[in-house]
Amino acid sequence: TQCPAAAVTVRGRAYEARIDGGRLASLVDGSGHAFVTPADDARGVGILRTTREHWAAADAEGPGDRLATFEGLPGAWAEASSTVEQASGDLVLTQRCASPEEGVYGLAWSTGNIPLDMSIIVPGNSGVRLDAGAPIDSMNFDYPMTWEAQLVVVEGEGRGFTVWGDDPIGVFKRLTVRKTPSGWRLEFATLATAPFEPVRGLVSIPWHVNVYEGDWRVPARRYRDWAEKAFAPTRVAEQSPDWVKDIRCCVIMGMDAPTIEELAARIDPKQTLLYIPDWRTAGYDRDYPTYDMPIEGLDAFLSRAHALGYRVMLHVNYFGCDPLNPVYGDFEPFQVRSAWGTHEKEWWLWDRADPIIKFAYINPARKAWRDLFIARMKDLCTDHAVDAVHLDQTLCIFNDHNGLVDGANMIAGNVALHRELRAALPEVALSGEGLNEVTYRYEALAQRHAWGINHADGTWDRAFLRLAHPISSYLLRPYTIIYGYLGYAPPTSGQLYAAWNEAYEHWGVIPTLKPDRAQIASPAGFSRQFFDEARFWLDHRVDPDMDGDWPSDVCFPLRTADGERVVRTSDHRLVAGEQEISRTVTGMSELAGPGCGATRRPAVDAADARSPAGGAPLLAAPQDGIGTAGLVQGGGAVQPMELEPLDQVASANMARRLSAVSDAGALMVDQSDLPSSVSFLTIVGLDAADASDDIAERMRATGAAPDGR
Numbered sequence: 001t002q003c004p005a006a007a008v009t010v011r012g013r014a015y016e017a018r019i020d021g022g023r024l025a026s027l028v029d030g031s032g033h034a035f036v037t038p039a040d041d042a043r044g045v046g047i048l049r050t051t052r053e054h055w056a057a058a059d060a061e062g063p064g065d066r067l068a069t070f071e072g073l074p075g076a077w078a079e080a081s082s083t084v085e086q087a088s089g090d091l092v093l094t095q096r097c098a099s100p101e102e103g104v105y106g107l108a109w110s111t112g113n114i115p116l117d118m119s120i121i122v123p124g125n126s127g128v129r130l131d132a133g134a135p136i137d138s139m140n141f142d143y144p145m146t147w148e149a150q151l152v153v154v155e156g157e158g159r160g161f162t163v164w165g166d167d168p169i170g171v172f173k174r175l176t177v178r179k180t181p182s183g184w185r186l187e188f189a190t191l192a193t194a195p196f197e198p199v200r201g202l203v204s205i206p207w208h209v210n211v212y213e214g215d216w217r218v219p220a221r222r223y224r225d226w227a228e229k230a231f232a233p234t235r236v237a238e239q240s241p242d243w244v245k246d247i248r249c250c251v252i253m254g255m256d257a258p259t260i261e262e263l264a265a266r267i268d269p270k271q272t273l274l275y276i277p278d279w280r281t282a283g284y285d286r287d288y289p290t291y292d293m294p295i296e297g298l299d300a301f302l303s304r305a306h307a308l309g310y311r312v313m314l315h316v317n318y319f320g321c322d323p324l325n326p327v328y329g330d331f332e333p334f335q336v337r338s339a340w341g342t343h344e345k346e347w348w349l350w351d352r353a354d355p356i357i358k359f360a361y362i363n364p365a366r367k368a369w370r371d372l373f374i375a376r377m378k379d380l381c382t383d384h385a386v387d388a389v390h391l392d393q394t395l396c397i398f399n400d401h402n403g404l405v406d407g408a409n410m411i412a413g414n415v416a417l418h419r420e421l422r423a424a425l426p427e428v429a430l431s432g433e434g435l436n437e438v439t440y441r442y443e444a445l446a447q448r449h450a451w452g453i454n455h456a457d458g459t460w461d462r463a464f465l466r467l468a469h470p471i472s473s474y475l476l477r478p479y480t481i482i483y484g485y486l487g488y489a490p491p492t493s494g495q496l497y498a499a500w501n502e503a504y505e506h507w508g509v510i511p512t513l514k515p516d517r518a519q520i521a522s523p524a525g526f527s528r529q530f531f532d533e534a535r536f537w538l539d540h541r542v543d544p545d546m547d548g549d550w551p552s553d554v555c556f557p558l559r560t561a562d563g564e565r566v567v568r569t570s571d572h573r574l575v576a577g578e579q580e581i582s583r584t585v586t587g588m589s590e591l592a593g594p595g596c597g598a599t600r601r602p603a604v605d606a607a608d609a610r611s612p613a614g615g616a617p618l619l620a621a622p623q624d625g626i627g628t629a630g631l632v633q634g635g636g637a638v639q640p641m642e643l644e645p646l647d648q649v650a651s652a653n654m655a656r657r658l659s660a661v662s663d664a665g666a667l668m669v670d671q672s673d674l675p676s677s678v679s680f681l682t683i684v685g686l687d688a689a690d691a692s693d694d695i696a697e698r699m700r701a702t703g704a705a706p707d708g709r
Contacts, residue, residue: 013089022080029211048106075100090208098201105196106189113183121153125451127472141175148436162219166206168230170411194339233479250483255301268538269309277315288320313388320359334366337401365405365413388429395434418442447485450503455487460499468506484512491526505568
């Protein structure tokens with residue numbers, strides 16, 4: 001039914017909704033829980049123009065139930081309609097508008113107040129959960145770059161509601177989340193296809209609203225089922241090439257044969273993908289789209305890697321074209337332009353390199369570009385034994401000011417390039433940067449960014465890292481394996497590595513390594529933690545298990561090939577059944593545990609050390625039976641401090657004071673004099689199996705773990 005400007009009440013099977021002036025003014029479920037309440041200053045329908053936004057006035061009723069009074073836009077009108085879908089019970093909202101002035105870029109509707117004790121879960125920025133403490137007042141999520149699937153879940157205690165866009169075609173859209181003193185407000189906008197200047201009217205996609213009971217997976221699962229039918233992605237277990245389903249580790253590295261020889265003793269090559277970003281004579285990110293001039297030794301490296309059992313992936317860019325490359329002149333008319341402002345051309349510009357790296361973004365909707373790129377990928381993969389190609393920047397999908405190119409927008413162009421490349425190279429796996437419901441249809445693998453980390457400057461903000469949520473992985477991970485971003489830190493970077501992992505533990509990211517050869521033979525600190533976790537992951541063939549039990553204290557659930565449950569927990573542990581594989585210590589002034597006792601920590605807590613086994617955190621089986629502890633400062637490497645075993649007085653380099661270890665096996669660390677830059681402590685513990693007989697006996701007698709740690 002068409003909604004008049006005056007309020008109308010719509011009753012579904014499980015809810016009662018009130019629509020007023022095109023806004024969702026109230027929403028109450030069948031048990032009386034109010035998820036949306038009226039707000040005097042809430043917006044209704046909005047006609048969004050490049051010069052300003054025009055929202056329907058409270059008294060906007062015009063002829064034929066149209067909304068006919070818009071701030072600053074006389075003569076504009078909009079219609080808002082609602083239906084209750086019989087099969088699902090969804091409330092379906094649509095809008096259309098006309099403006100006397102050009103420049104319409106969007107048509108929006110909004111909600112009233114949503115209680116601040118509810119959370120807004122968005123499959124955007126890799127997956128986030130916004131609660132009242134989130135450091136934002138207003139934020140846009142643009143589909144599909146930062147809003148990765150057209151869904152939002154509003155989560156309360158055991159119930160909530162959801163809104164999703166019913167768009168299988170690929171229309172640009174926007175979700176805006178606002179936090180006000182009186183509650184959350186959500187705005188949903190259907191965007192026009194650029195250029196916006198001539199646009200005077202717009203018709204929205206259908207927006208579905210419904211309530212749910214249970215956890216956030218109830219609406220997410222329903223949306224995932226719809227998306228699987230709409231977009232036809234292929235599940236990992238059914239992927240071609242067949243080896244894809246066995247990849248559980250990624251190593252980001254150069255073409256260094258000795259490194260892969262040594263790694264083969266630490267990790268199973270048959271489950272490991274070697275990702276080689278810099279393999280062309282032009283250098284990384286230079287002279288795209290030239291892919292026929294590899295560094296000498298590529299074939300020898302590929303041959304040795306394959307002999308060891310690895311799969312190898314080379315880095316390319318799906319739309320990059322160097323302005324100095326001979327083909328740029330042919331494609332310059334199809335270089336993406338910003339839909340906003342003065343419509344500048346879109347470039348990648350990296351001025352920290354010498355010479356500066358610069359390349360243009362060519363809209364993949366241009367068929368001639370796809371034909372050239374795919375032909376060059378076929379030559380690359382035919383001339384060299386390449387198992388996979390990483391298509392860099394595939395998350396970058398712009399509403400191009402050039403308009404439709406060869407009859408398609410950039411969403412459709414991105415899909416076409418992926419589809420045609422898969423058809424041309426069915427035995428070569430595709431990887432992408434970022435992941436969304438456009439790219440997951442054909443990508444077997446994808447990297448993940450972490451909101452809150454500036455990888456270029458090596459900085460992070462835990463206020464944003466803590467917002468990480470698994471909803472994007474729940475929707476997309478069944479079809480695409482997620483590994484670490486190219487900018488992911490190596491274990492030797494200390495706190496920065498720990499910060500990445502604080503986000504990654506929510507998303508089911510497979511173990512990813514930037515190796516240091518010295519740390520392969522004798523790993524310490526974070527490197528040792530990585531190899532212990534990776535060994536467990538590969539030995540037990542760990543995979544996601546997202547549709548089983550998911551208690552609130554679990555960040556991400558996994559399962560081994562023989563059915564044992566494995567979880568990443570909210571207190572930063574990796575646990576398999578009753579066995580603790582790794583642990584992160586954070587936010588504590590003291591921790592007691594077998595073999596490690598109490599650890600004094602500084603007040604400043606910027607990021608976390610991660611180390612396997614019991615304790616706080618404790619690494620099993622150090623060499624020579626002597627424990628070592630390390631302080632991680634300012635993103636630097638672990639700085640070791642040798643400790644005498646058990647109750648002997650310990651000494652430290654750095655002049656840190658370590659007290660005696662008690663008869664109960666407690667290591668007391670006095671950090672009262674530490675500078676504020678020290679954020680966490682890694683302790684490598686003593687294993688009875690490697691200790692002398694008398695020490696081992698004392699450990700077991702004083703409360704060590706059953707395995708002697």
